[in-house]
Amino acid sequence: MRVRFRPGFLLVTCETADEERELQTWASSYPEHALGLMVQDPHTLRLDSLGPKVEACREPINIVWATTPAPFNLISNLAPTPFELSGRHYGSIEAFWQGLKYPDEESRARIAPLDGLAARDAGRDAPPADVIWFESRAVRVGTFDHWSLMERACRAKFEQHDAARAALLATAPRPLAHKVRRDSRTIPGVIMAEIWMRIRRRLARAS
Numbered sequence: 001m002r003v004r005f006r007p008g009f010l011l012v013t014c015e016t017a018d019e020e021r022e023l024q025t026w027a028s029s030y031p032e033h034a035l036g037l038m039v040q041d042p043h044t045l046r047l048d049s050l051g052p053k054v055e056a057c058r059e060p061i062n063i064v065w066a067t068t069p070a071p072f073n074l075i076s077n078l079a080p081t082p083f084e085l086s087g088r089h090y091g092s093i094e095a096f097w098q099g100l101k102y103p104d105e106e107s108r109a110r111i112a113p114l115d116g117l118a119a120r121d122a123g124r125d126a127p128p129a130d131v132i133w134f135e136s137r138a139v140r141v142g143t144f145d146h147w148s149l150m151e152r153a154c155r156a157k158f159e160q161h162d163a164a165r166a167a168l169l170a171t172a173p174r175p176l177a178h179k180v181r182r183d184s185r186t187i188p189g190v191i192m193a194e195i196w197m198r199i200r201r202r203l204a205r206a207s
Contacts, residue, residue, distance in 0.1 A: 031052075033053060065078035
């Protein structure tokens with residue numbers, strides 16, 4: 001085999017059919033793995049598998065309902081993950097969040113059972129408002145208090161929905177992200193991801 005050194009990587013080239021088979025067999029045992037380089041002695045470099053690249057390099061898992069593979073898509077706010085909060089049953093976190101945009105209980109009750117795109121679209125006709133009300137308390141939209149309501153609802157979801165909780169815990173220790181085509185102005189994706197990871201840490205300590 002021929003080894004060539006390049007900035008940032010080294011290249012291994014087979015020169016015989018036997019070497020090619022040997023290299024392919026070795027490589028197939030470590031699909032998409034990250035390798036750690038160690039100087040074993042003055043004459044030997046050693047490459048050790050650090051595990052799958054996505055785990056070894058702690059690549060973030062982007063939580064988006066339409067594209068995140070199961071079961072991690074259950075973490076998404078749009079996922080059908082029923083839970084109860086403050087005496088009301090919700091079909092999804094998105095239903096809770098969009099329902100907050102309406103001041104009347106009739107609209108909130110109508111939206112509460114929804115999930116998926118139906119829940120997301122349910123808030124489009126809500127009247128513009130800088131303040132929403134929940135449990136007789138005024139909350140300014142897009143503030144820490146508003147985000148705290150989201151975290152409270154997410155805690156209820158992951159505590160009550162076994163599959164969603166298992167999916168969230170299974171993402172550790174990788175970071176989570178929420179990057180969508182158009183980020184929310186009231187709760188940016190980075191805030192949403194931090195909420196999920198905070199809940200994940202709390203659940204892990206309790207388990």
